[in-house]
Each structure stands twice: as structure tokens, then as C-alpha cells.
Amino acid sequence: MIPKVELHLHIEGAAPPAFIRGLAQEKGVNLDGVFSEDGSYRFEGFTQFLRVYEAACTVLTGPEEFARLTTAVLERSxxxxxxxxxxxxxxxxxxxxxxxAWREYMHAMREAASRQPDIEMRGIVTCIRHFGPEQAKTAALCAAETAGDFITGFGMGGDETQGTQGDFAYSFDMAREAGLRLTTHAGEWGGAESVWQAVRDLGVERVGHGVQAIDDPALVDHLAERGIVLEVCPGSNVALGVYPDWRSHPIEKLRERGVKVTVSTDDPPFFHTTLGAEYDLLGHHFGWEDEIIREVNITAANAAFCDDATRETLLKKLEPAS
Incomplete structure (x- = not known):
């Protein structure tokens, strides 16, 4: 098995449904409407996905739960x-x-991650776009106050149709001044223009998703020339209807045009996927073999928001066996 590097994973969105159901039972919380009869998360479309996601988060109410969640997520990774x-x-x-309070949560997640010797984890503090620019500043302050060898990045998720990337420039500037590296969701729902906004108005070095850049040849050239990395989540894009099927997904076209692409799962149990399944489907639909898979993971290691020593270790692990 080729070692893998994943750059785009929402900690709550990676919660196994059984884990969330178990917490709900422990706390006596009613999560009617969150799960299907087969026990999986139930939603149709992006807006309902956000509602179900936030409903599931209501049982995650303390550092101890997030420590348990971190352990569960890393074990599956x-x-x-x-x-x-x-x-x-x-x-x-x-x-x-x-x-x-954030410090307590972060400490709990960091401690849980440190107990998993075969995987390294870093945290990207993320503001929620549909909560608005003012709320984003509180997330950026939390990020700036805890920047270090575990909290290494700042980004933005949430409803990409709300406002513009530039509305959040203050928060990104705060994070940048604290030494954090930057990414943001764009080009999933907001079209190629949202990717332009991300690189122009926020100065990010990575873009979460970014796949709709394919619709603007000048933008594709710009991303390739500047070495801006896309955190691509094909299974998520297909499951949510950004693209109707895997064959329609532009990841291979972007890669062929010289854009640095990586592969991640986004919110894997929501989309019934794993990172292994993503690569299997990329092999089936686009002919990705071991050489390309290794190359994409090397790209991810080089783009990771980690220290040089950690990066060197990752790259050594990605070298083919002699």
C-alpha cells in the first residue's frame, strides 16, 4: 500500500455515524432526521448536508468528546x-x-493525536463562512493565539455562496501575521471567480476543492504557474452534485494542465468513501497507477503545513521500495 497524505479533512465531518449515535445515546440527545434507516448520515444536497453536519455536532460538547473523536478519526485514516x-x-x-475554551479543546485533540504513533496530525483552524466575517475574527484570534507546531494553518469552510472571499481578509491577515499558512474553500460552488478571489484577495497558497477553476483557462494557467495547490475531494464533489459522475470530474484535466492536485475525502462517512476508495476510483476512471498516486502524495507532502523535519520524514516514506 502506498502511504498517503491527506490535506482536506473536517474533524467533525469525519466522525463515524456510530460514534455520533453513541454520544447521542449517552447524553439523551434526540438526533431524529440525522440518520438513515441503515445508520448512515441522511441528507440531500449541500444545504441539508450543512444542517445535518451541524446537528451531529451538537453532541460534541466538550474536550473529552473531541479527544475521543480524534482517536476514532485517526484510527480510520x-x-x-x-x-x-x-x-x-x-x-x-x-x-x-x-x-x-479553545485551548482546552485543542490540547485534548493534540494529546489524542500524539498517542497514535503511526500517523502525524496537524490542525488548520477554520472559520465558518456562513457565520459571517465578524464571527470569523474570533476564529482567527483563536488560531493566532495557539499557532505553533500543532496548529499550523488557517482556513475557511461553510457555505461558499455567502459573501465573498475578500469579506474575510481581516481574519486571514491576522492569521498570516501569526505565522499560519493559509487555505480556503473555493471553486466548489462559487465558480472560477471564487478561486480568483481566494488567491487575489486572501493570498492563500492552497485552495480547498478549487475544481471549478477548470472553467477558466486563464485561471488554470495562473494556478499552474504560481504552484497553488488544490485540495481535491472527488467523491465529495460527486456525492453533493458538483459534478454528475466521476467521469465528469476535472481532476485529471487539471493535473494534465500542470496544476498541483492532491486527493482528500472531505467528510468521508457522509459521502460513503475512504481515501483508498478515492484512489481506486481514480484508477478506474482515469487510469491512475502507482506512479501517479505516489506523485500526488509527494505533492501533498510538499504542500503540507508542517515543519521541514516532518516533511522530510514523509517524503522518505513515500520513496518507492528499492
């Missing part, structure tokens, strides 16, 4: 051969944006 993962962590779900 390791089953897929993941040796390094970056997880989006939102202070809005971890203490409501209070810096003191």
Missing part, C-alpha cells in the same frame, strides 16, 4: 495507509470562539 493528515478544526464548535 491509518486503516487507509494515511501517514499524515491535516484536520480542519473550528473554534465555533470547540468552545464557541472563546480562546480559553
Amino acid at each position: 491509518m486503516e487507509q495507509g494515511v501517514i499524515y493528515t491535516e484536520a480542519f478544526l473550528s473554534p465555533d464548535f470547540c468552545g464557541g470562539g472563546d480562546v480559553g
Whole structure:
């Protein structure tokens, strides 16, 4: 199995349904409407996905739950051969944006991650776009106050149709000044223009999704020339209807045009996927063989928001066996 590097994973969105159901039962919380009869998450379309996601988060109410969640998520990542993962962590779900509370949550997740010796984890503090620019500033403050060797990045998720990327420039500037590296969701629902906004108005070095850049040849050239990395989540895009099927997905066209693409799962149990399944389907539909898979994971390792020593270790693990 080729070792894998994952750069786009929402910690709450990676929660196994059984884990969330178990917490709900422990706490006596009614999550009617969240699960299908087969026990999986139930939603249709992106807007309902966000509602179900946030409903599931209501049982994650303390650092101890997030520590347990971190362990559950990393165990499943390791089953897929993941040796390094970056997880989006939102202070809005971890203490409501209070810096003191956020520190406790972050410490709990970091400690849980440290107990998994076969995988490295880093945290990207994430503001929620549809909560608005003012709320984003509290997330950026939490990020800036805890920047270091575990919290290494800042980004933005949520409803991409709300406002513009530039509305959040203050928060991204705050994070940049704290030494954090930057990414943001764009080009999933907001078209190629949202990717232009991301690189022009926020100065990010990576873009979450970014796939709709394919609709603007000048943007594709710009991404390739600047070496801006796309955190592509094909299974998520197909499951949510960004593209109707795998054959329609532009990841291979972007790669052929010289754009640096990586592969991630986004919210894997929601989309009934794993990182191994993503690569299997990329092989089936686009002929990706081991050489390309290794190349994409090397791209991810080089784009990771980690220190040089960690990167060197990852790259050594990605070298083909002699």
C-alpha cells in the first residue's frame, strides 16, 4: 500500500455515524432526521448536508468528546495507509470562539493525536463562512493565539455562496501575521471567480476543492504557474452534485494542465468513501497507477503545513521500495 497524505479533512465531518449515535445515546440527545434507516448520515444536497453536519455536532460538547473523536478519526485514516493528515478544526464548535475554551479543546485533540504513533496530525483552524466575517475574527484570534507546531494553518469552510472571499481578509491577515499558512474553500460552488478571489484577495497558497477553476483557462494557467495547490475531494464533489459522475470530474484535466492536485475525502462517512476508495476510483476512471498516486502524495507532502523535519520524514516514506 502506498502511504498517503491527506490535506482536506473536517474533524467533525469525519466522525463515524456510530460514534455520533453513541454520544447521542449517552447524553439523551434526540438526533431524529440525522440518520438513515441503515445508520448512515441522511441528507440531500449541500444545504441539508450543512444542517445535518451541524446537528451531529451538537453532541460534541466538550474536550473529552473531541479527544475521543480524534482517536476514532485517526484510527480510520491509518486503516487507509494515511501517514499524515491535516484536520480542519473550528473554534465555533470547540468552545464557541472563546480562546480559553479553545485551548482546552485543542490540547485534548493534540494529546489524542500524539498517542497514535503511526500517523502525524496537524490542525488548520477554520472559520465558518456562513457565520459571517465578524464571527470569523474570533476564529482567527483563536488560531493566532495557539499557532505553533500543532496548529499550523488557517482556513475557511461553510457555505461558499455567502459573501465573498475578500469579506474575510481581516481574519486571514491576522492569521498570516501569526505565522499560519493559509487555505480556503473555493471553486466548489462559487465558480472560477471564487478561486480568483481566494488567491487575489486572501493570498492563500492552497485552495480547498478549487475544481471549478477548470472553467477558466486563464485561471488554470495562473494556478499552474504560481504552484497553488488544490485540495481535491472527488467523491465529495460527486456525492453533493458538483459534478454528475466521476467521469465528469476535472481532476485529471487539471493535473494534465500542470496544476498541483492532491486527493482528500472531505467528510468521508457522509459521502460513503475512504481515501483508498478515492484512489481506486481514480484508477478506474482515469487510469491512475502507482506512479501517479505516489506523485500526488509527494505533492501533498510538499504542500503540507508542517515543519521541514516532518516533511522530510514523509517524503522518505513515500520513496518507492528499492
